[in-house]
Amino acid sequence: MTDIATYNFAYLDEQTKRMIRRAILKGIAIPGYQVPFASREMPMPYGWGTGGVQVTGSTLGRDDVWKVMARGAGDPTTAVPIRPFSRKVANAAVPPDTPSATIIQTRHRIPEHPLAAGQVLVFQVPIPEPLRFLEPRETETRKMHALEEYGLMHVKLYEDIARHGRIATTYAYPVKVEGRYVMDPSPTPKFDNPKMHRSPALQLFGAGREKRIYALPPFTDVVSLDFEDHPFEVQTFDQPCALCGAENVYLDEVILDDHGGHMFVCSDTDHCEKRRADPASPLWEGRAGGAGAGDQAATPATPIPALRADPPHEGEGKEAQ
Amino acid sequence: MTDEPLLRVSALSKFYGSRVGCENITFDLWPGEVLAIVGESGSGKTTLLNCLSTRLLPSSGTASYRMRDGQWRELYRMSEAERRFLMRTDWGFVHQNPADGLRMTVSAGANVGERLMAVGDRHYGNIRATAVDWLSRVEIDEDRIDDEPRSFSGGMRQRPQIARNLVTGPRLVFMDEPTGGLDVSVQARLLDLLRGLVTDLGLAAIVVTHDLAVARLLSQRMMVMKDGHVVESGLTDRVLDDPRAPYTQLLVSSILQV
Numbered sequence: 270m271t272d273i274a275t276y277n278f279a280y281l282d283e284q285t286k287r288m289i290r291r292a293i294l295k296g297i298a299i300p301g302y303q304v305p306f307a308s309r310e311m312p313m314p315y316g317w318g319t320g321g322v323q324v325t326g327s328t329l330g331r332d333d334v335w336k337v338m339a340r341g342a343g344d345p346t347t348a349v350p351i352r353p354f355s356r357k358v359a360n361a362a363v364p365p366d367t368p369s370a371t372i373i374q375t376r377h378r379i380p381e382h383p384l385a386a387g388q389v390l391v392f393q394v395p396i397p398e399p400l401r402f403l404e405p406r407e408t409e410t411r412k413m414h415a416l417e418e419y420g421l422m423h424v425k426l427y428e429d430i431a432r433h434g435r436i437a438t439t440y441a442y443p444v445k446v447e448g449r450y451v452m453d454p455s456p457t458p459k460f461d462n463p464k465m466h467r468s469p470a471l472q473l474f475g476a477g478r479e480k481r482i483y484a485l486p487p488f489t490d491v492v493s494l495d496f497e498d499h500p501f502e503v504q505t506f507d508q509p510c511a512l513c514g515a516e517n518v519y520l521d522e523v524i525l526d527d528h529g530g531h532m533f534v535c536s537d538t539d540h541c542e543k544r545r546a547d548p549a550s551p552l553w554e555g556r557a558g559g560a561g562a563g564d565q566a567a568t569p570a571t572p573i574p575a576l577r578a579d580p581p582h583e584g585e586g587k588e589a590q
Numbered sequence: 591m592t593d594e595p596l597l598r599v600s601a602l603s604k605f606y607g608s609r610v611g612c613e614n615i616t617f618d619l620w621p622g623e624v625l626a627i628v629g630e631s632g633s634g635k636t637t638l639l640n641c642l643s644t645r646l647l648p649s650s651g652t653a654s655y656r657m658r659d660g661q662w663r664e665l666y667r668m669s670e671a672e673r674r675f676l677m678r679t680d681w682g683f684v685h686q687n688p689a690d691g692l693r694m695t696v697s698a699g700a701n702v703g704e705r706l707m708a709v710g711d712r713h714y715g716n717i718r719a720t721a722v723d724w725l726s727r728v729e730i731d732e733d734r735i736d737d738e739p740r741s742f743s744g745g746m747r748q749r750p751q752i753a754r755n756l757v758t759g760p761r762l763v764f765m766d767e768p769t770g771g772l773d774v775s776v777q778a779r780l781l782d783l784l785r786g787l788v789t790d791l792g793l794a795a796i797v798v799t800h801d802l803a804v805a806r807l808l809s810q811r812m813m814v815m816k817d818g819h820v821v822e823s824g825l826t827d828r829v830l831d832d833p834r835a836p837y838t839q840l841l842v843s844s845i846l847q848v
Contacts, residue, residue, distance in 0.1 A: 403693070416671045420678075420708025424693070427700045427707065430714055431736050496714040 279326035280358040285309055289327035289482070293473060296484035301446030302414070303397050308480040312354070317347050319477030321374045321393030322354070328372060328389055328473070329359055336370035338539075339377060347376055347393075366539050377440075379461040381518050381540040384470035386487060392455040394476040397483065399443045399453035419451045422494055430499055439504065445492045452483060454491075460503045460519045465491040510535045513544035515553075594656060596621045596762060596794050597642070602651035604637050610818040611637035615651070617813065617823065621761065622792040626809035626826065628799055628841070634818035635798045636766060642796060643683055643764045644673045658761070678705050682755030686767035688747035691754070692739045698725060698750045699735040705758045724753040728783060745776035749783075756787065763788075765797045769804055781807050802845055806830055814838045 277283065285307075292306035311319040329335060335355050339348040351374070367373065367382040376393040384390060400410045403421050413421065422443050429437045442459035446452050454462060455474055465472060465485060472485040485491060495501035509516045511532040518540065520533040535541035544553060595618040604611035612634035619625055627635045640646040642653060644665055653665045658680060665673070677683070685691040692701050702721040703711075711717055722732050728749040739747050748768060755763060768784065769777040785808055788795055797808055805812050805826055813823040814835065822835040833839045 403696075412670075416674060418674065418708060420704055420706075423707040423712070424696055424700045424704050427703055427714065427717065428696050431697055431699055431718070495712075497712050498715050 276358050278331070278359060279329045280311075280354075281309065281323065281326045285323075286327040289323055292482045293324065293327065293484060296473070296482050297471070297486045299450070300485055300489045301450030301452040301483060303481040303483045305480055306482050308477045311477065313350055315478040316395060318351055318374070318376060318393040320475030320479075320482070321376070321391050321477075322351060322475075323477060324473050324475035324482060325355075325372055325374045325391045326359070328391070331360075333371045334369055335359065336367065336373045338373065338375050338380070338537075366543065367537075375457075377456055377458070378519065378536060379457060379464045381515075381535070381537040384464075384468055386469040388470040390468075390470050390472045392457070392472065392474045394453070394455040394474045394481070395478070396441075397453055397455075397474065397476040397479050397481040399441075399451050414450060417449065419445075422451050423496070426494060426496065426499075430496070436495065436499055436501070442501075443494050445494060446485065447490050448492075451494070452485075452491075458504060458519060459493065459501075462491065462493045462501075463503065465489075467491075506533060508533060510541060513541045513548070515541070515544055595619055596623075597653065597655050598662075599642065599653045600651060602638070602641060602648050602653060604634075604641050604646065604648045610634070612641070612815070612818045615820060617820075619762075619794055619796065621794050623811060624788055624793075624795045624797060624809040626797045626799060626805035626812040627815060628802060628805050628812055629815035630800060630841075632817075633815040635800075635815050637818075638815070639764055639766055639796060639798045643681065644668075644677070645683075655762075678708055679758050680760050680762065682760045682763035684748070684751055684755055684763065684765040684768050686770045688739065688744075688751045691751045692747065694740045695738060697736045697738055698730065698742075701739060701750050702753045702757050705754065709758065720757060721753075724757050725750065727756075727787070728753045729779075745772045745780065748772070748780055752784070752787070756791065756793075759791070761794060763793050763795045765795060765799075767799055767801075768797065769799075769801065777804075784808060802830060802842065814841065 279286070281289070289306055292304045296302065296304045308320065309323060311322055313319060313322070325335060337348045337351045337355060339346070367380040368385070370388065372389045372391060373380065374391040374393065379390065398407070398410055400413060400421060403425055404410050404413065413419070425443075426436050426438065429435070438459065440456045440458045441453050442462055444452050444454055444462060444465065454465060467488050467490065468485070469487050471487055474483045476482070493501040504519070506520045510518060510520055512534045515535055519536045521536040522531055523534055524531050597619040599618070600616050602615040603613045615638055617625070627638060629635045637646065641648045647666060654662045655665055655676070656662055668676070683691065693704070699718060699721040702724050703717040706717050706720060722735060725735055726732065730746070730749050730753070739750055742750070769780055772780065781804060787793070788808065795808070797804065799805055809826045811824065812826045812829050813820050814829065814837065815821065816837045822829060822833065822838045829838060830842060833842045
């Protein structure tokens with residue numbers, strides 16, 4: 270502790286950490302169950318990751334490497350203020366790449382790089398209650414969780430199919446955990462739901478404003494809800510990432526100009542940059558497609574300089590600081 | 591009708607502090623029978639209905655229900671999970687105000703299908719087909735299946751509520767003023783529909799109403815309540831044509847003649 274002597278390590282005082290750790294432990298003991306906790310005021314507004322920061326702050330040790338990501342990238346608005354904060358209060362090494370991080374705090378995405386045992390993924394959750402917009406009474410939703418009355422969750426999916434002909438929910442797609450609790454996987458795209466299933470990493474969910482913590486211990490069954498005749502499916506993209514050529518990854522649309530120009534690029538910028546730096550790496554074999562064949566591995570580099578020269582996208586994919 | 595009742599109520603009382611909600615109510619209800627509970631406002635009929643449907647717990651007394659497997663279960667000794675399961679499978683509850691019994695922000699089809707999904711139906715096509723079938727039985731066109739109930743008129747809203755309750759084939763339906771607040775022509779059509787459904791499906795029903803005409807049309811038997819007590823009970827036609835208790839006589843003679 271040098272210049273951060275005025276703050277306790279990781280900002281929270283030890284009693285608060287203790288309280289939050291107890292909530293986390295309870296959450297791990299009952300996968301998918303929302304544990305109430307005494308959420309603290311954080312030096313950032315609600316909706317900017319206060320729940321995630323509290324969970325991370327209570328989990329963080331001095332040797333940990335804290336990676337912050339928002340929409341898969343390291344530099345969107347919500348991740349930017351957390352990064353200097355984490356550096357200041359915890360001296361955390363940010364932003365590292367996915368494999369070397371021990372704690373990954375995220376909003377919206379699970380990294381494309383498979384997580385390993387020992388890693389902790391912390392989600393910033395805005396609305397932890399999957400039944401919220403169907404049943405406004407909190408007393409009632411708690412009872413429904415307790416009695417495992419989840420018919421209502423399918424009412425939402427029914428409505429989707431009735432209106433759109435398919436399940437149109439694309440994010441915060443409800444899942445059933447270990448055959449018991451229905452859980453909101455936070456605003457991650459449903460593309461990432463299968464990654465939660467039996468993940469070797471510990472997944473923690475913190476909702477600061479709603480004062481709830483829930484958790485998925487490693488190797489927990491996470492099943493997305495669906496109908497027999499409308500099975501769960503993830504988003505697919507008909508073209509690979511315009512920068513690195515990866516297939517079977519989640520892509521963001523980037524607007525290039527005012528004339529309808531756009532391209533689809535990896536939403537996980539760390540993954541994308543590594544692929545571009547080393548397209549031939551065996552790391553990409555059999556996973557995240559695309560880069561398997563030799564010519565394919567070579568092509569991604571070609572369109573990039575042209576796109577990179579486009580002024581509005583100078584900073585795209587680069588770190589803000 | 592079988593020789594065993596469906597519901598047995600004995601000495602049921604509900605007090606709100608020192609005030610009487612209903613006191614010492616005893617009756618049996620047989621399968622396929624419609625019982626009307628009539629009385630003026632504040633006579634305890636809704637309290638009684640809420641106690642019977644386990645939405646309220648009584649102060650004393652018992653009520654037993656014969657489950658589908660023939661077992662008698664005491665309602666107030668069942669766990670909450672069991673009671674709620676009973677409520678959404680073997681029972682129905684039609685509220686006076688459809689907004690209390692329907693989800694106003696999801697489509698009529700989903701409202702009807704909710705109970706099916708709650709008991710584990712996971713096939714969209716089947717759920718929808720059942721919803722279409724039930725909505726047509728309550729005379730709602732198929733092209734309105736995806737409309738929200740709030741886009742329906744007041745009288746029409748009762749219909750999806752009824753369909754929603756009947757979709758799991760309940761044996762007992764509670765109705766709290768099902769035609770209250772509707773104009774007479776809509777009321778007549780709804781009563782017609784209810785009478786048809788109750789006869790076709792062999793439902794047992796307990797109907798709370800202050801409207802004697804509703805009781806006459808729907809029920810075989812009725813109980814007249816005043817100040818929390820049953821003052822007279824018997825076959826509907828007998829009670830209405832030959833009222834014995836002074837209060838029933840007053841009630842019958844208060845009907846406006848056109």
